[in-house]
Amino acid sequence: MTKFNVINTPIHNVDGIAKVTGRAVYTFDVNLPHMLHGKILRSPYPHAKILNIDTSQAEALTGVKAVVTGKDTLGVKQGIWRRYKELCDEEILARDKVRYIGEPVAAVAAVDEDTAEEALDLIEVEYEPLSAVFEPLEAIKEGAPLLHENAERNINVTRHIEWGDVDEAFKEADYVREDWFRCSSQAHVCMETHCAVADYTPEGKLTVWTSSQSHYYIKVLLSDVLGLKENDIRVISRYTGGGFGSKFELDSAQFCSSVLSMKLCRPVKIVLSREEEFMATKRRTPMFYYLRSGVKKDGTFLAKEARVFTEGGAYTAMGATALYLTGFFQSFPYIWPSYRYDGYRVYTNTAPTSAMRGFGAPQATFCAETQIDLIAEELGVDRIDIRRKNAMYAGYEVPGQATIQSCGLSECLDRVEEWIKDRGKLPPHHGIGIAAYGFMSGGIFNWFNTPYAFSSAVIQLNVDGKVDLFIGSQDMGQGSNTTMSMICAEELGVRVEDIRLHMGDTDKCPVDLGAWGSRETLMQGNAVKMAAADAKKQILEYAAAKMSPNIVYDLEIKDRWVHLIARPERGLSYFDVVKEAIRGKEGQPIVARGHYTPHRKGMISPAYSFGVQAVEAGVDPETGKVTLKNCVTAHDCGQVINPLGVQGQLEGAIAMAAGYGFTEDLPMDEGKILNPNLVDYKILRTTEMPETTVMEVETYEPEGPFGAKEAGEGLTNPTAGALANAVFQATGTSIKELPITPEKVLNALREKNKEEKK
Amino acid sequence: MEKQLLRITVNSEYHELYIKPKKLLVEILRDELGLAGTKRGCNTGACHVCTVILNGKTIKSCSVLAMQADGAEVRTVEGLASGAELTPLQKSFLDHGAYQCGFCTSGMLLSATALLAENSKPTVEQIKEGIHGNLCRCTGYNSIIRAVEAVAEGKYEEGSK
Numbered sequence: 056m057t058k059f060n061v062i063n064t065p066i067h068n069v070d071g072i073a074k075v076t077g078r079a080v081y082t083f084d085v086n087l088p089h090m091l092h093g094k095i096l097r098s099p100y101p102h103a104k105i106l107n108i109d110t111s112q113a114e115a116l117t118g119v120k121a122v123v124t125g126k127d128t129l130g131v132k133q134g135i136w137r138r139y140k141e142l143c144d145e146e147i148l149a150r151d152k153v154r155y156i157g158e159p160v161a162a163v164a165a166v167d168e169d170t171a172e173e174a175l176d177l178i179e180v181e182y183e184p185l186s187a188v189f190e191p192l193e194a195i196k197e198g199a200p201l202l203h204e205n206a207e208r209n210i211n212v213t214r215h216i217e218w219g220d221v222d223e224a225f226k227e228a229d230y231v232r233e234d235w236f237r238c239s240s241q242a243h244v245c246m247e248t249h250c251a252v253a254d255y256t257p258e259g260k261l262t263v264w265t266s267s268q269s270h271y272y273i274k275v276l277l278s279d280v281l282g283l284k285e286n287d288i289r290v291i292s293r294y295t296g297g298g299f300g301s302k303f304e305l306d307s308a309q310f311c312s313s314v315l316s317m318k319l320c321r322p323v324k325i326v327l328s329r330e331e332e333f334m335a336t337k338r339r340t341p342m343f344y345y346l347r348s349g350v351k352k353d354g355t356f357l358a359k360e361a362r363v364f365t366e367g368g369a370y371t372a373m374g375a376t377a378l379y380l381t382g383f384f385q386s387f388p389y390i391w392p393s394y395r396y397d398g399y400r401v402y403t404n405t406a407p408t409s410a411m412r413g414f415g416a417p418q419a420t421f422c423a424e425t426q427i428d429l430i431a432e433e434l435g436v437d438r439i440d441i442r443r444k445n446a447m448y449a450g451y452e453v454p455g456q457a458t459i460q461s462c463g464l465s466e467c468l469d470r471v472e473e474w475i476k477d478r479g480k481l482p483p484h485h486g487i488g489i490a491a492y493g494f495m496s497g498g499i500f501n502w503f504n505t506p507y508a509f510s511s512a513v514i515q516l517n518v519d520g521k522v523d524l525f526i527g528s529q530d531m532g533q534g535s536n537t538t539m540s541m542i543c544a545e546e547l548g549v550r551v552e553d554i555r556l557h558m559g560d561t562d563k564c565p566v567d568l569g570a571w572g573s574r575e576t577l578m579q580g581n582a583v584k585m586a587a588a589d590a591k592k593q594i595l596e597y598a599a600a601k602m603s604p605n606i607v608y609d610l611e612i613k614d615r616w617v618h619l620i621a622r623p624e625r626g627l628s629y630f631d632v633v634k635e636a637i638r639g640k641e642g643q644p645i646v647a648r649g650h651y652t653p654h655r656k657g658m659i660s661p662a663y664s665f666g667v668q669a670v671e672a673g674v675d676p677e678t679g680k681v682t683l684k685n686c687v688t689a690h691d692c693g694q695v696i697n698p699l700g701v702q703g704q705l706e707g708a709i710a711m712a713a714g715y716g717f718t719e720d721l722p723m724d725e726g727k728i729l730n731p732n733l734v735d736y737k738i739l740r741t742t743e744m745p746e747t748t749v750m751e752v753e754t755y756e757p758e759g760p761f762g763a764k765e766a767g768e769g770l771t772n773p774t775a776g777a778l779a780n781a782v783f784q785a786t787g788t789s790i791k792e793l794p795i796t797p798e799k800v801l802n803a804l805r806e807k808n809k810e811e812k813k
Numbered sequence: 814m815e816k817q818l819l820r821i822t823v824n825s826e827y828h829e830l831y832i833k834p835k836k837l838l839v840e841i842l843r844d845e846l847g848l849a850g851t852k853r854g855c856n857t858g859a860c861h862v863c864t865v866i867l868n869g870k871t872i873k874s875c876s877v878l879a880m881q882a883d884g885a886e887v888r889t890v891e892g893l894a895s896g897a898e899l900t901p902l903q904k905s906f907l908d909h910g911a912y913q914c915g916f917c918t919s920g921m922l923l924s925a926t927a928l929l930a931e932n933s934k935p936t937v938e939q940i941k942e943g944i945h946g947n948l949c950r951c952t953g954y955n956s957i958i959r960a961v962e963a964v965a966e967g968k969y970e971e972g973s974k
Contacts, residue, residue, distance in 0.1 A: 077850020
């Protein structure tokens with residue numbers, strides 16, 4: 056018998072019926088009375104001074120209600136790293152200079168989209184083009200064009216992580232290996248593009264419907280740039296059509312619609328086109344990676360040195376976090392007694408790079424896992440044994456950084472090893488590659504500078520026993536609404552259908568920092584659990600008074616039954632107890648609160664998930680085409696809350712990460728993205744998806760609600776590396792540049808044939 | 814541009830509307846008829862998010878002028894369930910978690926509905942082919958394929974559970 060009534064049972068997504076009947080209202084669907092439509096004019100130059108903007112002709116067009124440029128704004132340089140003013144470097148509507156193709160320079164509000172679009176053509180912008188630089192290794196050179204005055208050699212942020220005596224440890228090594236890797240960019244491709252409806256009223260209040268991962272962040276960032284008090288701004292929307300890291304920074308739709316609405320006192324809606332989405336929203340950070348690893352001949356890891364140059368694009372965005380996390384996760388999930396990381400984020404005249412599912416870790420994992428296979432091959436050590444020998448374990452302390460409290464990595468390795476054995480002999484030109492990974496369960500850092508708890512929840516129990524649960528976290532498809540409802544129901548002893556969930560509205564819900572960095576299950580989950588425990592305690596006080604049990608007995612609620620733990624048959628209906636408890640509180644509903652902020656949990660995260668993935672791929676030696684056959688993942692996410700949700704996250708992560716591995720890329724010419732559409736930018740389709748198998752390795756994470764931790768984002772980390780290793784197994788050649796295109800495979804095969812003939 | 818008369822039956826309701834002839838079917842469905850369950854993902858016919866059923870065949874409603882649907886019968890996601898009674902495919906989507914953010918779900922359901930209407934016992938390969946054009950960024954498709962498969966296997970027929 057399971058110890059849980061709700062947790063670890065397959066439960067319909069609480070928003071499922073709304074989604075399968077088309078009733079879910081997204082920002083994209085919001086239409087308000089008297090609403091106008093906005094469009095944004097964007098720079099055609101990668102780097103240019105703005106000499107003049109003439110909006111008069113556009114303003115004269117019938118149907119146009121307002122045109123705004125940077126001069127109509129407060130000119131605040133904003134950024135999500137609010138604690139560090141020098142990293143707040145983006146105005147959104149550029150005033151003096153544009154730094155990438157697609158940077159907004161003006162916005163129009165008109166009676167309909169067609170008129171707004173027509174008006175864009177009538178805005179005359181006089182530019183003075185400047186020389187531009189696109190590659191980080193060029194941009195960092197002396198004499199390269201400078202994007203920002205205060206950033207010498209275009210260096211935006213640097214990060215250094217070090218422990219142990221790296222140089223000494225390398226001297227001890229039997230084998231040292233150096234490699235360069237190149238990790239490409241990737242677009243988030245949310246099916247709902249960035250959009251917002253801003254409604255400013257003469258009372259001085261602004262309401263913004265928007266597709267976002269963190270309504271709280273958007274509210275505060277809008278307050279920074281608009282000069283309004285935080286709580287004169289309401290950010291709202293229950294449904295977000297995908298996020299993947301692209302929707303928790305202030306975007307051009309939110310900002311421009313707000314500026315226009317404040318000018319007109321009318322609602323203004325802006326929906327980015329798919330082309331704008333590709334060219335002018337943020338994207339995964341491309342990285343040049345140098346790795347040097349020293350090991351003993353039995354495969355014991357001794358020292359690793361990593362140096363990374365990231366293509367930052369024109370602004371800081373969340374890139375500073377990606378730079379730190381890639382350095383931290385480069386050491387994962389292994390014990391490196393000595394480690395040194397130096398990261399440089401370099402400004403370039405390209406669209407800013409930022410957060411995307413995995414947040415620097417997929418890049419790190421691709422490079423690290425590819426190199427480990429090369430080391431194992433050179434040493435003649437089994438590739439699973441080398442990983443097992445150096446695997447992190449529960450209780451391990453990453454020096455000065457983190458303590459691993461739960462870790463099922465070794466068991467994950469065992470499970471994948473068994474699967475590979477069972478798979479037996481592979482067809483010709485097939486290979487199975489493996490990659491191991493770890494990931495965080497929410498960040499500890501507070502560069503946003505919030506004075507609030509990282510996560511809060513409020514519960515109100517009504518006279519009919521219905522539970523109003525108010526949370527600040529945002530569900531963009533990852534399923535947190537269901538997860539939070541399940542945690543609440545389990546702790547309180549009711550059913551999921553007893554919960555009325557309130558979220559997606561900053562006027563009604565307490566603060567949560569949002570759905571990014573795999574925060575929600577652990578952080579919002581802890582806050583919900585604490586609130587539910589408080590509500591339960593209040594009910595049990597009344598139940599105890601009513602039942603007057605022997606003082607040594609404890610009471611509990613399970614499935615709406617308030618009872619003595621030792622004598623479960625002796626109890627009362629939850630509904631009756633709540634009704635009486637409220638009567639006893641002078642008719643006041645029972646209100647409970649919970650909150651969570653990590654304390655004394657190291658530098659990065661309170662908990663870490665782990666896993667191992669095996670990818671079986673076939674390589675066509677004639678064409679170089681890679682086909683995915685199987686993808687098997689052994690996965691430690693602590694206690695599974697919602698098995699249906701975890702499986703969905705796993706499969707979705709594979710699709711996205713395999714895309715990163717072999718089909719998706721954003722090639723550019725002089726800063727211009729060449730494939731800004733869904734025909735030329737290739738996300739995986741049904742026919743390219745491999746068979747997927749998930750094997751849960753259960754651990755208990757003491758810091759997580761009911762022992763749960765991250766599940767979903769970290770699963771994006773291993774696939775590209777496992778795929779590269781599968782190609783290595785199938786062909787004997789290692790591809791060190793993403794994505795692994797047929798062209799690269801063919802070139803590598805030709806090189807290998809040449810070498811062999813020598 | 815002079816408006817033209819569009820006569821269209823959507824989810825068994827007959828409508829007569831005067832519209833600009835350049836209006837797309839998706840615009841009429843969403844903006845004139847208030848059927849916002851049909852989404853748009855790209856406006857270029859590449860993502861199939863806006864899929865609806867026109868005279869029994871799936872089409873991308875962003876790639877069809879509304880006037881091309883004059884006299885036609887259209888079925889959108891709002892026309893699937895009958896009151897509170899969901900279709901077998903909708904039930905199966907719920908049970909299999911065959912959606913996440915939900916933005917592609919309407920189009921996905923209609924593609925799968927049309928597929929099953931044409932071939933009630935498709936193989937997995939035929940299911941994959943049948944929804945090949947519909948892009949989904951969240952699920953990785955396998956849950957959707959399982960959901961369609963379960964319906965094809967008769968698991969959602971009346972009386973079965």
